[in-house]
Amino acid sequence: MDFIMKVFRYPLLFILACFASTYAQDLSFAEELFENHETYKVAGFQQRRIKQTEVLSAIDKAIAQYPGVFESRIVGTSVQGRPLPMLSFGNGDIDVLMWSQMHGNESTATRAIFDLLHFIGAQQETPQVQHLLNALRIHIIPMLNPDGAQEFQRENALGIDLNRDALRLVSPEAQTLKRVRDSLDADYGFNLHDQSRYYNVERTPKQASISFLATAYNYEKAMNDKRQDAAQLIGYLHAINEKFIPGHTGRYSDDFEPRAFGDNIQLWGTRLILIETGGFPDDREKSMGRKMNYVLIGSALDAVATSSFEQIAEFAYWEIPENDRKLFDLKIEKVQVTVEKKPYVLDLGINFNEVATADSYILDASLEDRGDLSTYYAYEVRNAEGYELIVPKRYPKKIKTIEDRNKLLRQGYAFSRLNKEGAFGFKGVQSASPLLEDAYRHVTFFLQKEGELEVLVLNGKLIQLSDL
Numbered sequence: 001m002d003f004i005m006k007v008f009r010y011p012l013l014f015i016l017a018c019f020a021s022t023y024a025q026d027l028s029f030a031e032e033l034f035e036n037h038e039t040y041k042v043a044g045f046q047q048r049r050i051k052q053t054e055v056l057s058a059i060d061k062a063i064a065q066y067p068g069v070f071e072s073r074i075v076g077t078s079v080q081g082r083p084l085p086m087l088s089f090g091n092g093d094i095d096v097l098m099w100s101q102m103h104g105n106e107s108t109a110t111r112a113i114f115d116l117l118h119f120i121g122a123q124q125e126t127p128q129v130q131h132l133l134n135a136l137r138i139h140i141i142p143m144l145n146p147d148g149a150q151e152f153q154r155e156n157a158l159g160i161d162l163n164r165d166a167l168r169l170v171s172p173e174a175q176t177l178k179r180v181r182d183s184l185d186a187d188y189g190f191n192l193h194d195q196s197r198y199y200n201v202e203r204t205p206k207q208a209s210i211s212f213l214a215t216a217y218n219y220e221k222a223m224n225d226k227r228q229d230a231a232q233l234i235g236y237l238h239a240i241n242e243k244f245i246p247g248h249t250g251r252y253s254d255d256f257e258p259r260a261f262g263d264n265i266q267l268w269g270t271r272l273i274l275i276e277t278g279g280f281p282d283d284r285e286k287s288m289g290r291k292m293n294y295v296l297i298g299s300a301l302d303a304v305a306t307s308s309f310e311q312i313a314e315f316a317y318w319e320i321p322e323n324d325r326k327l328f329d330l331k332i333e334k335v336q337v338t339v340e341k342k343p344y345v346l347d348l349g350i351n352f353n354e355v356a357t358a359d360s361y362i363l364d365a366s367l368e369d370r371g372d373l374s375t376y377y378a379y380e381v382r383n384a385e386g387y388e389l390i391v392p393k394r395y396p397k398k399i400k401t402i403e404d405r406n407k408l409l410r411q412g413y414a415f416s417r418l419n420k421e422g423a424f425g426f427k428g429v430q431s432a433s434p435l436l437e438d439a440y441r442h443v444t445f446f447l448q449k450e451g452e453l454e455v456l457v458l459n460g461k462l463i464q465l466s467d468l
């Protein structure tokens with residue numbers, strides 16, 4: 001819908017937006033948080049794969065470091081018997097409930113929360129933090145799904161997606177969240193997740209590094225006062241995210257999901273804000289996501305304590321561009337592929353999938369799509385116009401040294417006879433004469449220009465042969 005249409009369709013909102021635009025949002029607190037994150041970043045939590053033991057010791061540390069500020073109590077138990085602690089602090093009348101990592105492999109907000117506790121504890125005497133602590137009573141369940149986190153998986157130990165268990169409440173973790181929500185009848189709720197790194201901001205190549213949602217509470221996606229408050233608060237947070245990582249904010253789909261917690265918590269009368277952390281360039285472990293969660297959650301608490309977000313028009317929320325899923329890790333554009341001796345030009349969309357190892361992961365490439373991918377974007381784009389895809393040859397003997405390997409690569413070998421002989425990154429293939437499908441399956445091939453092999457794509461990694 002273009003601008004003029006919007007003016008006709010939403011005249012009242014347009015007028016409100018004009019008023020809102022005269023209100024200059026004070027970003028100084030957010031700026032302070034953005035600047036001081038390094039100072040308050042707690043030790044550890046460098047990677048996304050965190051386990052509950054780290055969270056429990058971070059809770060103990062926060063309580064011991066700042067006596068009298070934070071308290072913790074066990075509010076439930078997971079399927080496998082892990083405790084579910086909830087941290088509480090502040091003495092105000094406004095109840096705020098946050099929970100993170102109900103999906104076990106979505107840890108970014110958990111990591112950020114402890115940075116924020118460190119900041120709040122250290123700055124408890126400053127007027128702004130004092131006001132926050134006097135206005136709010138904040139309750140945080142970090143890592144609602146510790147069993148899932150142990151395996152770095154989405155679901156809990158029953159294999160249940162906790163965010164589809166808000167009605168039936170089969171899982172003890174879901175029962176805990178419902179019981180806590182009801183006992184507090186919280187005024188505000190923050191539902192903290194991670195989303196796919198392949199989400200972009202619609203019709204742009206920018207990652208949806210942060211996406212927001214004022215969750216719908218019915219199929220009609222109606223707005224009531226509370227959902228509107230959530231939308232205004234998000235409008236406020238959107239301006240903050242855009243200040244620091246411009247173009248990287250998306251609006252999550254508000255399709256109603258009757259079994260989800262966010263949707264029901266909004267329905268049960270808590271103003272519900274969903275924050276989803278997505279990808280960011282050169283940041284697979286989401287350091288920027290952690291930092292922006294620190295800034296945004298801290299700013300949100302301040303905005304609720306001071307009511308400053310109420311000056312933002314709801315319109316600002318609907319102006320946030322929607323999420324889309326149009327990203328690959330690597331896009332190779334316009335490569336020539338020869339099939340039945342005829343040339344065809346196509347784009348290749350490649351992703352790197354994380355394959356778990358004992359305590360970390362390795363990346364394994366997969367070809368996700370091919371053809372006209374001109375409506376897609378990627379973390380890395382390689383223009384291969386004028387290049388021909390060459391299927392690697394299979395080397396029948398054992399490779400002994402790196403020098404041998406480099407020589408073989410320059411001669412067009414990149415497959416080996418057996419996987420166990422496939423040291424040096426060579427993949428084992430069965431056929432003595434590998435086919436195009438082998439090249440696709442292993443995302444391993446050469447790019448040749450004017451009869452010369454120039455680039456090796458080895459399990460999705462681009463290597464200039466002249467660099468070897």
Ligand SMILES: [Zn+2]
Nearest residue numbers: 103106193194
């Ligand atoms: Zn999630």
